[in-house]
Amino acid sequence: MFKAKIFIKRRRTILDPQGKxxxxxxxxxxxxxxxxxxxxxxxEFEIDEVDEEKVRNEVxxxxxxxxxxxxxEDYYFELEKI
Amino acid sequence: MFKAKIFIKRRRTILDPQGKxxxxxxxxxxxxxxxxxxxxxxxEFEIDEVDEEKVRNEVxxxxxxxxxxxxxEDYYFELEKI
Known part of the structure; x- marks a missing residue:
């Protein structure tokens, strides 16, 4: 089982009205x-799968x-084995 | 100058309808x-201040x-010197 921690970021060249x-x-x-x-x-979410490579593809x-x-938007993520 | 990276999380005992x-x-x-x-x-934001303790209090x-x-909600944050 893994926990995925995903950051979804508006590109920095694009105005963020909420931030303003x-x-x-x-x-x-x-x-x-x-x-x-x-x-x-x-x-964040949990993924019931043991193969990290499969998890990475799925996320x-x-x-x-x-x-x-x-x-x-761009995204990046980290996986934590739980 | 510091960059503050703040996570604002709804308490896990409270329903997150968007997540659902x-x-x-x-x-x-x-x-x-x-x-x-x-x-x-x-x-995230940048803070023009050199004293980390002051930055921590301000954030x-x-x-x-x-x-x-x-x-x-609960929050926690990390500071990065930039």
Missing amino acids: AVELGIKSLGFENIKNVRIDKFI DKICDSLLANPHL | AVELGIKSLGFENIKNVRIDKFI DKICDSLLANPHL
């Missing part, structure tokens, strides 16, 4: 020394066909 | 061996007062 809104919120709290706020998705397929928008 | 929906989606693709899908937020305050919902 949060940046304004943080600054309005008085923290003026922050910049480049980005909000991304972190997805790639799941990201490519469902989790990540290929026009806007 | 994605889990159904993954299973409908034919990947039946996955479970416990959770979708959380991953937030704690930002999380407590804006980024994390104290009723539903």
Whole structure:
């Protein structure tokens, strides 16, 4: 069994309006020394399979066909044996 | 200057409806061996400050007062010197 930990990130060249809104919120709290706020998705799930190579292929397929928008987002992931 | 990498996670005892929906989606693709899908937020920003202890306190305050919902979510973060 493995746990997949997947980061789905909007490409840095593409505006992140939610991040911009949060940046304004943080600054309005008085923290003026922050910049480049980005909000991304972190997805975890468990996979009942013993072969790490198979797991890696499966997670790639799941990201490519469902989790990540290929026009806007990139992803990377780590696997943890559990 | 530091980069803060913050994970905001809904407590595991609290239902994650978005995770459940994605889990159904993954299973409908034919990947039946996955479970416990959770979708959380991953937030990054840069902080123009040299004192790591000050940065740590500042990020704690930002999380407590804006980024994390104290009723539903926990957070942890890593700092990277840049």
